[in-house]
Amino acid sequence: MRMRRARVGSMRRSRPRPLLRAVVVVAAVAALLAPAAGASAAPAAGTARAARSDLVRSKEYWLDNYGIRSAWKTTRGKGVTIAIIDTGVDGTVAELRGAVVGGTDFSGEGAANGQTPVGSDSGHGTMVASLAVGRGTGSGTGVIGAAPEASVLSISVGFGSSAPNSDQQIADAVTWAVDHGAKVINMSLTRNTLDWPPSWDTAFLDAAKHDVVVVAAAGNRGSGTEEVGAPATMPGVLAVGGVNANGIASSQASSQGITIGVSAPSENLVGVVPGGGYVLWDGTSGATPIVAGIVALVRAAHPELDAANVIQRVLATAHDAGAPGPDDLYGYGLIDANAAVNGTVAPVTANPLGDLAEWVRINRRAVATPTPVSSEASVVVPVPGAPAPPRNPVGVLLPSTVSLTLVGLPLLVILLMLFAIGGLVVGAVVHFRSVRRTG
Secondary structure (H helix, E strand, C coil): CCCECCCCCCCCCCCCCCCEECCCCEEEHHHHCCCCCCCCCCCCHHHHHHHHHHHHHHCCCHHHHCCHHHHCCCCCCCCCEEEEEECCCCCCCHHHCCCEEEEEECCCCCCCCCCCCCCCCCCHHHHHHHHHHCECCECCECCECCCCCCEEEEEECCCCCCCCCHHHHHHHHHHHHHHCCCCEEEECEECCCCCCCHHHHHHHHHHHHCCCEEEEECCCHHHCCCECCCCCCCCCCEEEEEECCCCCECCCCCCECCCEEEEEECCCEEEECCCCCEEEECCHHHHHHHHHHHHHHHHHHCCCCCHHHHHHHHHHCCECCCCCCCECCCECCECCHHHHHHCCCCCCCCCCCCCHHHHHHHHCCCCCCCCCCCHHHCCCCCCCCCCCCCCCCCCCCCCCHHHHHHHHHHHHHHHHHHHHHHHHHHHHHHHHHHHHHHC
């Protein structure tokens, strides 16, 4: 029997503007691991637990299909910190012990260290963290993340109608992550709008200034996100689309948009929930931490690279899945961890995903206030052969001796000539009429 849990990360509107998590249907893995009917003998408790954990690890098909295990021969992400801005990460579960090195809460509901899950979908952040930095439960058992030696900052924020200031919470969370040493920020959430508030400009510009790579979910069509929403629409952000186990763009567990950078698995993902236990889930909320973990691998292998070149390695080594070049289904293609870590990639001088500072300059222009200019700043150009103007002219609109001499007299002569000609014409007309009458 396939058990169902309440939907984790289902789309919930926040006020005053919607801030939506990008995740969906969850099923308890425990049910899938139940022994077959008619089994002759029950194994010892420890053996059964190990068998379940082995089966959990075997479900992580992306470890081999996307070059992650191969990349581990070079690095497992040690020394890189990933900030997870979400519902909070339970650092006490077996797979995450020792992984969470700090955190905070902006929801007003969680613990000071960010490790108390908050909200109606409180398991979301722990599931995300397990796919990014999970350590497993032993050799070949339990959930292991893409970067199993990277560290996590757990930053809990509020979602839904109970968190009317979600936009500001996100901005504050990004700033806090930057200030506390994150080199990668995972945002498995979407605002469900193309635009974003100005407070995000400041926070994300701060991240760019401090060389932080921001990885964000594209959202899920099955949860109501028909097109990619912010922060995945923001210039410079690495937006992640989702594919199924066969590498085909997911019809429900992803959305489409021209800002997608790369694609990663978003269906049949196994993750850890608070308190322990495993779930299967769908959504770009799961694809995003896989990519964030791979970004951490790149940063660990190439500490000399800035954020722009880290992103370039991820994009340049992705495999085309649709038409050649980036498209709105797959972005630059399916991510390849081993190639991103070990491949040869030409350097770039700017973020290939755009420049937020330039976007802000163009789109957030302040209304200019005209500044009055004193007439004393006017430049007086002397006329050749004319008397020099007075040192302190009264004003450019008052007549001067020069203007009267050079302009006034010729005008007066012309007017007198016109009057004279007019008089002659009138006299001729009168004379001609009088002659006709007498004739």
